[in-house]
Amino acid sequence: MQVKVNGFVVSSDVLNKRFRPCNFRTCGNGCCSDGALVSTDRIKKIKKILPKILVFMRPEAVKMVKTKGFYINSRFSRFDLDPENEHYFTRVVKGKCVFFKYTAEGSCVLQNYCAKNNIRPNYKPPGCWSFPIDSVGNRIVVVKWKGLKCLEDSNVKNFPPIYKSCREELTDFLGRKGYRELLKKVKKIKKN
Numbered sequence: 001m002q003v004k005v006n007g008f009v010v011s012s013d014v015l016n017k018r019f020r021p022c023n024f025r026t027c028g029n030g031c032c033s034d035g036a037l038v039s040t041d042r043i044k045k046i047k048k049i050l051p052k053i054l055v056f057m058r059p060e061a062v063k064m065v066k067t068k069g070f071y072i073n074s075r076f077s078r079f080d081l082d083p084e085n086e087h088y089f090t091r092v093v094k095g096k097c098v099f100f101k102y103t104a105e106g107s108c109v110l111q112n113y114c115a116k117n118n119i120r121p122n123y124k125p126p127g128c129w130s131f132p133i134d135s136v137g138n139r140i141v142v143v144k145w146k147g148l149k150c151l152e153d154s155n156v157k158n159f160p161p162i163y164k165s166c167r168e169e170l171t172d173f174l175g176r177k178g179y180r181e182l183l184k185k186v187k188k189i190k191k192n
């Protein structure tokens with residue numbers, strides 16, 4: 001089952017799979033272990049706040065950023081990425097993105113800094129914000145399946161399907177009206 005709304009195809013994984021709401025302290029932030037996709041636009045923004053956020057980062061990340069920069073040199077490409085920008089992944093140090101650090105407020109230094117300083121939209125990369133869903137072309141899909149407790153079937157039986165638990169993220173892709181339309185279409189399909 002997949003559903004078309006507002007030019008997007010919402011994949012069957014989004015409609016059927018379940019997601020355990022994030023508990024980063026118990027899962028060890030597996031979703032931050034590969035780094036994050038950042039466009040040159042976002043890189044410019046992050047560079048502006050970088051001197052101020054170094055103090056909140058892990059010492060090993062600061063060392064990495066000072067010597068090599070916060071993103072890897074090889075360019076990443078995918079058919080649907082904005083051609084006006086180049087795209088790169090943030091660097092990983094000791095198994096986590098350079099912007100990762102456990103704190104009481106959360107574990108993304110970019111997110112925490114922007115939230116505290118009222119910087120909107122937040123500089124947290126879009127794929128991190130919408131996790132575990134993302135758009136690839138016109139498809140909305142579930143990303144990063146393997147090794148994440150929040151997405152493992154055995155851990156998530158009692159939680160709602162992703163299209164319900166990620167209402168806010170889906171609304172961002174589809175709009176409020178589009179999200180309501182999605183709910184209606186899914187309800188109709190489930191009845192039949």
Ligand code: SF4
Pocket residue numbers: 031032033035036090097098099100101107108109110111124125128
């Ligand atoms: S940018 Fe933030 S949320 Fe995204 S991978 Fe890095 S630490 Fe995690």
